[in-house]
Amino acid sequence: MLSIKNLHVKVDNKKILNGLDLEVNAGEVHAIMGPNGSGKSTLANVLAGRDGYEVVDGSVEYKGKDLLALSPEERACEGVFLAFQYPVEIPGVNNVYLLKAGINAIRKHRGQPELDAVEFLSLVKEKMKVVHMKEDLLNRAVNEGFSGGEKKRNEIFQMAVLEPALAILDETDSGLDIDALKIVANGVNNLMNEDRAIVLVTHYQRLLDYIVPHRVHVLSGGRILKSGDKQLALELEKRGYDWVIEEASAA
Amino acid sequence: MTSASVEHFLSQGTAVSSHSWLQGHRDAANRSLTNSGFPTRKMEDWKYTDVSSILEKNYTFNKSIPPEGIDSILSSARIAELECHDLVFINGIFSRSHSNLDALPEDVVIGSLSELITSHHDRISHFLNRENRHEKNGFVALNTSLIEDGAVVIIDNNVALDKPVNLVFVSTSDTDEVAQNIRNLIVVGTHARADVIETYYGPDSTNYFTNTVTEAYLEDGAGLNHYKLTEEGLDGYHVGNFFVEQKQNSSLNAYQVSIGGKLARSDLDINLAGPNAEATIYGLYMGEGKQHIDHHTTVNHSSPNTRSNETYRGVLGDKARGVFNGKIIVAKDAQKTEAHLSNANLLLSSEAEVDTKPELEIYADDVKCSHGATIGRLDDTMLFYLRSRAIDEEIARSLLTFAFAEDVIDKIHYPQIINRLQKKVIGKLPDSSLIKDFVS
Ligand SMILES: Nc1ncnc2c1ncn2[C@@H]1O[C@H](COP(=O)(O)OP(=O)(O)OP(=O)(O)O)[C@@H](O)[C@H]1O
Numbered sequence A: 001m002l003s004i005k006n007l008h009v010k011v012d013n014k015k016i017l018n019g020l021d022l023e024v025n026a027g028e029v030h031a032i033m034g035p036n037g038s039g040k041s042t043l044a045n046v047l048a049g050r051d052g053y054e055v056v057d058g059s060v061e062y063k064g065k066d067l068l069a070l071s072p073e074e075r076a077c078e079g080v081f082l083a084f085q086y087p088v089e090i091p092g093v094n095n096v097y098l099l100k101a102g103i104n105a106i107r108k109h110r111g112q113p114e115l116d117a118v119e120f121l122s123l124v125k126e127k128m129k130v131v132h133m134k135e136d137l138l139n140r141a142v143n144e145g146f147s148g149g150e151k152k153r154n155e156i157f158q159m160a161v162l163e164p165a166l167a168i169l170d171e172t173d174s175g176l177d178i179d180a181l182k183i184v185a186n187g188v189n190n191l192m193n194e195d196r197a198i199v200l201v202t203h204y205q206r207l208l209d210y211i212v213p214h215r216v217h218v219l220s221g222g223r224i225l226k227s228g229d230k231q232l233a234l235e236l237e238k239r240g241y242d243w244v245i246e247e248a249s250a251a
Numbered sequence B: 001m002t003s004a005s006v007e008h009f010l011s012q013g014t015a016v017s018s019h020s021w022l023q024g025h026r027d028a029a030n031r032s033l034t035n036s037g038f039p040t041r042k043m044e045d046w047k048y049t050d051v052s053s054i055l056e057k058n059y060t061f062n063k064s065i066p067p068e069g070i071d072s073i074l075s076s077a078r079i080a081e082l083e084c085h086d087l088v089f090i091n092g093i094f095s096r097s098h099s100n101l102d103a104l105p106e107d108v109v110i111g112s113l114s115e116l117i118t119s120h121h122d123r124i125s126h127f128l129n130r131e132n133r134h135e136k137n138g139f140v141a142l143n144t145s146l147i148e149d150g151a152v153v154i155i156d157n158n159v160a161l162d163k164p165v166n167l168v169f170v171s172t173s174d175t176d177e178v179a180q181n182i183r184n185l186i187v188v189g190t191h192a193r194a195d196v197i198e199t200y201y202g203p204d205s206t207n208y209f210t211n212t213v214t215e216a217y218l219e220d221g222a223g224l225n226h227y228k229l230t231e232e233g234l235d236g237y238h239v240g241n242f243f244v245e246q247k248q249n250s251s252l253n254a255y256q257v258s259i260g261g262k263l264a265r266s267d268l269d270i271n272l273a274g275p276n277a278e279a280t281i282y283g284l285y286m287g288e289g290k291q292h293i294d295h296h297t298t299v300n301h302s303s304p305n306t307r308s309n310e311t312y313r314g315v316l317g318d319k320a321r322g323v324f325n326g327k328i329i330v331a332k333d334a335q336k337t338e339a340h341l342s343n344a345n346l347l348l349s350s351e352a353e354v355d356t357k358p359e360l361e362i363y364a365d366d367v368k369c370s371h372g373a374t375i376g377r378l379d380d381t382m383l384f385y386l387r388s389r390a391i392d393e394e395i396a397r398s399l400l401t402f403a404f405a406e407d408v409i410d411k412i413h414y415p416q417i418i419n420r421l422q423k424k425v426i427g428k429l430p431d432s433s434l435i436k437d438f439v440s
């Protein structure tokens, strides 16, 4: 589904990603872990199409298409979703209208009829239950005045409504209490099926107790240094990253 | 100094008034314009606004026009579904047949200056052109020299007006170069209340000129909500001056919206003349194409314990130019004054421009004042967030622009005015049909 080859990316003329390779198949959950500043969010942003990231080399293929040639909204229409590490507050833009416009843009792109108000509302109601979203957050401006945890939950709620094929969750688990963490995990597990894939960026093994990843990768210095199964996450939790970095530089 | 343009404009006055007090004001204004002329860019207050394109035209003032096509213009000029008393002026002349003053309550005087000047001579002459308003600038002098018609709204003490008064000023002509000179007077008596709307509207394709002056006097404890909607046609010129004098405990909410005109200049001068008087001002200006929109405000805190809060937002696209100048003056005796002023501008194109200058002149020592101005562009992180949710880039831009303007629009009390402005603002944005959904 997603094939990243030898990706080199510059931000403000500073090299952040240095030959990153990653293969994600449909039906798989991948976890990406790594020290602060190693390039995890950069990768997530490049995949979602944010401006200001210069791809100097390499390729990203998504469902057989050149992902990097698409605008952010085209990527969203094709099923790519990014849950932001820092969700943005947008005063004056209503949360639920944003979702309605988003889902209808995606449906239009797929050649499906737009949802009318009633259909949309029942979908929203159903998904609100999945993530235990409070009703009053729905009709507020996007993320405005939301607590840190509420913002993260709103990202998962949006994901649940938009039902992306490839969801990239950038530290959605950070700053969540244990109940909220279970809810996020529940949202992710609910979404998963054999046609979808999820990339989880996380610092904590505890999320992986609830979402079992097929692969765990260590990203450091803008490259994937080591990949393994979920045992690797447990080992990283115990030993930190230094040994991986040493191992890689010795090789 | 008498230039050709001053002579031409002054020659537009009609016969000598039978009211000698009024003729006295006209004569004084005439002398003042003859001596000082129209503003030039050498004057600090007119530094960014060049009025020479108005002055070089041979406008004909207050010309009556056969009422063909007026109904469709008026239906666009009126505020849909708003229950109100309304006065309609066409090219500066009151049109009784288009106005609706059937259900006026007692203890109010609402009508046209030309009709009421005889029957209510005492009260009108007491207020009109007080403090020699014509000395402010050449346009107010011209306006005073040509005083002919306009609206009069006088609310007796302790009366709360049941419905808003909508003053509708439309320009219409098959030919270019007609002008309207409008002089309005609003008096709100002790503990009385009134809502007054002024709408200036004209077709997009004629070159016309509106020169309007409104004076409002708020007695002790009076309340006025005032809306000025400047929606002149895109080839129309507008110069407006709004003077407000507030006695103790009175309160003003002023909304100044400018979305039309090739060149639209609006001045607002508020004098908080009695203790505890308070003024809240919201402004919104939007320019596109080559529009030039200028707002100058002065809030004079001349009494203690007075409060003012002023918020203006501007949105400028294409090659449009915005000017904002907001002055707060706190007199020496005006202790415990609270005054806040903010102006935020959004530039939508690299060729759009804005000059903004908030000014404080404080002569008292025990005051709370703040002011600030910003000029910015659409926020990249917000744009990216919306786009990542499948929102098309153009729509995302329109949405964020609308949200910026909406912050002022949603302060308005009448849903009918909110609706009107939302439609107008959205109508100026790309993909307007798509963002309507977000607003309902
Ligand atoms: N606009 C920018 N200009 C310069 N440097 C940048 C810019 N954006 C990111 N960086 C740098 O790129 C590096 C990688 O940042 P990134 O946000 O991808 O890290 P991360 O792995 O997500 O870290 P964290 O775990 O703290 O979220 C950092 O050193 C960061 O300072």
Ligand SMILES: [Mg+2]
Pocket (backbone or CB within 6 Å): A040, A041, A042, A085, A170, A171
């Ligand atoms: Mg990060």
